[in-house]
Amino acid sequence: MLASVGVTATTGCVDQSGGPESGDVPASSIHVSAAASLTDVFTVIAEKFEVQNPNIQVSMSFGSSSTIVDQVINGAPVNALATASEATMNDAVKAHVISGTPRVFASNQLAIVVPVGNPANIRSIADLGEPEIKLAICQPQVPCGQAAREVFARAAVRLVPVTFEADVRAVLAKVASGEVDAGIVYRSDAIAGGTSVESISIPDSTNVSIQYPIASIASNGGEPAVEKFIDFLLSPSSQLVLADHGFTPITAKSR
Secondary structure, eight states, rough: OOOOOSSSSOOOOOOOOOOOTTOOOOOEEEEEEEEEGGHHHHHHHHHHHHHHHHTTTEEEEOOOOOOOOHHTTTTOSSEEOOOSSHHHHHHHHHHEEEEEEEEEEEEEEEEEETTOOOOOOSSSSSGGGSTTEEEEEEEEEEEEHHHHHHHHHHHHHHOOOOOEEESHHHHHHHHHHTTSSSSEEHHHHHHHHHGEEEEEOOOTTTTTOEEEEEEEGGGGGSOOOHHHHHHHHHHHHHHHHHHHOOOOOOOOOOO
């Protein structure tokens, strides 16, 4: 299994539908390496995919987009790659490890998260520029860190984090534990935090849109099971799951 920085989860989904095919032994398996912000939603989508395709088993690992791209470039045994930015996916394309053209399946925006009760009384992104505020963001090379820098520049707010985390889930954990006063995460992660954090929206005029692409790895040679998973990810049912988890789905027209 791949090593990844920050939040890492591995999912081996099993058909639990109880139908006539539930006892089938998977005929093939695929491994998907995905951005940390996709941890919850991809786990749900993989389970639904296996129910409809009981002969295909899906395993997953999660980490920062820059880390998982480096792993794939260095020969990690991965069948599909899903990143939290087109820029990091382009690094994989330039390294000639991607088969075909990456397909954008969702987008996201940033949000502010604070500990329960909002002890620092943060109301907007402007408050995060105050010197006494302890702010956590992702590392500069990670998409969520790059996006945070862009948002602060648009808002003309001073950005002085006290910690740079490996991925967005690590930022969320710092906030939930109360180690910092606030963190910048994706909107979907603010939702995933549930009752462990409170969220504050960032105005659209200041916010950025983050595109999520997925692609098959070139060494697969067009593996049908991988293409079937990607098609399923772009299907209406999966797009609804993405929307439920705080992502902005990609419509059929935009695809």
